[in-house]
Amino acid sequence: MSALAHQRLLIVTGKGGVGKTTISAALALGSARRGLRTLVCEVNTKERITTLLGRPEVGAEIGSLDENLWSVDVRPQEALREYALMILKYESIYNAVFGNRLVGYFLRFIPSIQEIVMLGKILFHLREKRPDGQWRFDRIVIDAPATGHAITFLSVPQVVLDTVPPGPLATDATWMRDLLVDPKTTGSVLVSLPEELPVNETLELHAALSAKVKLTTAAVVLNGFIPERFTAADRAGLPPELAEVARVHELRAQLSTEAERRLRTLPAPLARVPRVYQPQFGRAAIETVAATLAPLLDRSAP
Amino acid sequence: MNPIAKALAEKDVLVCVGSGGVGKTTVAATLALRAAVEGKGSLVCTIDPAKRLANALGLEALGNAETAIPAAAFEGAGLKPKSTMRAMMLDMKRTWDELIERRAPPDKRDKILSNRFYQAMSSALAGSQEYIAMEKLWELRTQRDYPLIVLDTPPTAHALDFLDAPNRILDFLDNDAAKWLLTPALAAGKVGLKLFSFGSSYVAKTISRFTGTETLQELASFMLAISGLNEGFRERAHQTRALLAAKTTAFVLVTGPMPDRMDEAVYFHTLLRQNHLEVAALVVNRVHQPVPDAQWSAAARLPDPLRHKMEQTLEESEHLAAADARGIERLKELCPGTPLITVPRFERDVHDLKALWETSQFLFG
Numbered sequence: 165m166s167a168l169a170h171q172r173l174l175i176v177t178g179k180g181g182v183g184k185t186t187i188s189a190a191l192a193l194g195s196a197r198r199g200l201r202t203l204v205c206e207v208n209t210k211e212r213i214t215t216l217l218g219r220p221e222v223g224a225e226i227g228s229l230d231e232n233l234w235s236v237d238v239r240p241q242e243a244l245r246e247y248a249l250m251i252l253k254y255e256s257i258y259n260a261v262f263g264n265r266l267v268g269y270f271l272r273f274i275p276s277i278q279e280i281v282m283l284g285k286i287l288f289h290l291r292e293k294r295p296d297g298q299w300r301f302d303r304i305v306i307d308a309p310a311t312g313h314a315i316t317f318l319s320v321p322q323v324v325l326d327t328v329p330p331g332p333l334a335t336d337a338t339w340m341r342d343l344l345v346d347p348k349t350t351g352s353v354l355v356s357l358p359e360e361l362p363v364n365e366t367l368e369l370h371a372a373l374s375a376k377v378k379l380t381t382a383a384v385v386l387n388g389f390i391p392e393r394f395t396a397a398d399r400a401g402l403p404p405e406l407a408e409v410a411r412v413h414e415l416r417a418q419l420s421t422e423a424e425r426r427l428r429t430l431p432a433p434l435a436r437v438p439r440v441y442q443p444q445f446g447r448a449a450i451e452t453v454a455a456t457l458a459p460l461l462d463r464s465a466p
Numbered sequence: 467m468n469p470i471a472k473a474l475a476e477k478d479v480l481v482c483v484g485s486g487g488v489g490k491t492t493v494a495a496t497l498a499l500r501a502a503v504e505g506k507g508s509l510v511c512t513i514d515p516a517k518r519l520a521n522a523l524g525l526e527a528l529g530n531a532e533t534a535i536p537a538a539a540f541e542g543a544g545l546k547p548k549s550t551m552r553a554m555m556l557d558m559k560r561t562w563d564e565l566i567e568r569r570a571p572p573d574k575r576d577k578i579l580s581n582r583f584y585q586a587m588s589s590a591l592a593g594s595q596e597y598i599a600m601e602k603l604w605e606l607r608t609q610r611d612y613p614l615i616v617l618d619t620p621p622t623a624h625a626l627d628f629l630d631a632p633n634r635i636l637d638f639l640d641n642d643a644a645k646w647l648l649t650p651a652l653a654a655g656k657v658g659l660k661l662f663s664f665g666s667s668y669v670a671k672t673i674s675r676f677t678g679t680e681t682l683q684e685l686a687s688f689m690l691a692i693s694g695l696n697e698g699f700r701e702r703a704h705q706t707r708a709l710l711a712a713k714t715t716a717f718v719l720v721t722g723p724m725p726d727r728m729d730e731a732v733y734f735h736t737l738l739r740q741n742h743l744e745v746a747a748l749v750v751n752r753v754h755q756p757v758p759d760a761q762w763s764a765a766a767r768l769p770d771p772l773r774h775k776m777e778q779t780l781e782e783s784e785h786l787a788a789a790d791a792r793g794i795e796r797l798k799e800l801c802p803g804t805p806l807i808t809v810p811r812f813e814r815d816v817h818d819l820k821a822l823w824e825t826s827q828f829l830f831g
Contacts, residue, residue, distance in 0.1 A: 327583065405758075406776055409761060
């Protein structure tokens with residue numbers, strides 16, 4: 165299906181607790197392995213991807229994790245400073261202007277300034293080139309916030325365009341929005357779990373992102389998938405205390421099947437990631453997940 | 467006495483806090499249900515547009531108005547409540563609009579409602595939902611006489627947002643720097659001199675390189691329109707803070723057994739303590755249970771390959787239970803002095819009042 169072979173920007177989102185960070189780390193690792201210079205971004209949160217991959221934290225500065233793999237925790241203060249310096253060029257001017265309390269006040273007042281500078285930083289790196297004309301990063305994976313916050317975060321260029329009259333901020337918001345809505349450049353990866361509520365939310369999220377943000381859903385990942393194991397004959401041969409165990413397992417397997425059926429109504433390919441049972445959820449688990457996502461990332465489908 | 471039962475008896479406001487996806491709304495609804503059944507009239511105010519919760523409560527949908535749970539829903543679950551339970555869902559934009567309609571002078575009302583900064587503030591501004599939830603709580607506490615209000619809070623990406631929301635909105639509306647800037651304008655009843663002289667200053671020129679000058683003008687006109695309300699906002703924000711810290715208010719911190727959710731719970735717990743807010747209990751929801759020995763020995767007696775299938779299943783359950791138990795031990799260590807309640811994972815969703823009632827058996831011991 166190679167649904168995620170070409171987009172340069174992958175935005176991973178879904179309901180809280182569905183495993184967005186795991187899937188982001190696995191997609192980034194898989195992309196880097198395929199030779200794409202990949203940057204994975206966490207957005208103003210407690211940094212987790214570096215730890216998952218068994219590397220020291222990188223903080224708000226882009227740091228190298230592996231061959232072709234970089235990571236950064238995008239934070240509003242630092243992003244604002246970088247953005248301002250990009251326009252103002254001189255640190256002394258930045259300090260004079262941004263140290264001013266009136267300015268501090270106005271910056272808080274501009275709707276969603278934090279979101280726009282964070283998204284702006286990520287999209288700036290997407291457009292950045294090396295001296296030889298190649299992209300600095302072939303691919304960027306965003307471990308985006310959960311549903312409601314993701315919609316707010318990704319709508320921010322449009323909100324700015326609706327709120328702020330023409331000016332430099334509006335100009336930046338325009339190119340940012342254009343990058344987000346271009347299906348050749350950007351695709352969202354919606355992560356779900358085999359339970360009723362997360363699936364409902366995934367379907368709603370797809371609708372909201374398509375309608376409000378005009379973002380294309382490139383793939384759906386059904387995380388924590390539980391396959392069937394016990395046949396009817398198996399279950400008939402079990403003593404009562406184990407029949408219940410088998411019944412519960414099959415119930416979960418049914419939920420997985422039902423979730424898959426509902427998620428397949430979305431116009432994007434679906435990847436199943438089996439539930440991982442490992443004592444410590446770390447690098448080994450991410451490698452396992454990355455392997456199951458290979459069909460989404462491979463350039464030519466097997 | 468079970469800490470949740472104690473809080474339910476002694477408090478008149480319970481605030482359910484925690485990250486998204488941990489069953490916070492279900493816990494909030496369960497608390498209100500238990501109170502009503504035991505004779506303490508209750509209102510649960512949820513944030514999530516969870517249609518399923520509405521259906522479980524025997525309602526078509528939850529709206530911004532407080533609605534009584536119909537008797538039929540209780541009868542269906544075999545329950546006879548001694549008092550009334552009501553439920554509502556907070557509609558952020560409508561609550562903001564109602565607030566402005568109620569508080570703003572008639573000549574300013576439309577000006578505020580149509581201003582782009584107001585629209586951004588009431589629908590998109592970070593912290594706005596948290597603030598309006600606090601406003602609603604204050605209104606419900608002071609204008610109504612529910613013996614118990616259970617407030618479900620927005621799933622915060624950052625724990626601080628929620629506690630800090632009243633301050634942030636106040637800062638937004640009532641800031642010394644803004645006052646200095648707008649004072650002559652406010653006195654003259656229009657956007658006045660200082661903004662224009664500010665407009666020619668070095669700092670303003672630099673800001674306008676980012677925003678364009680019109681933004682400053684539009685902002686000033688919003689400030690001007692809303693300035694008369696600031697005193698009221700400030701007053702209520704203070705009272706809301708006092709209400710949260712009152713002896714009759716307690717927080718119920720809900721979390722799931724996943725490591726990331728637990729990290730957030732610890733952080734949230736620390737913040738609540740730092741702010742001198744009472745945490746009645748930490749609820750760890752959906753905890754995997756260890757495998758009883760009897761199941762292991764029964765599995766050992768099975769013929770292959772059924773034995774292998776069963777042992778694999780039990781092993782997976784043990785893995786999950788062990789991981790949860792480790793997390794809970796760590797949580798206990800990091801939140802000393804706060805009672806911890808675990809609710810086992812159910813193999814079905816909470817679909818009706820009966821299931822909600824069964825959940826309460828675990829919460830209340």
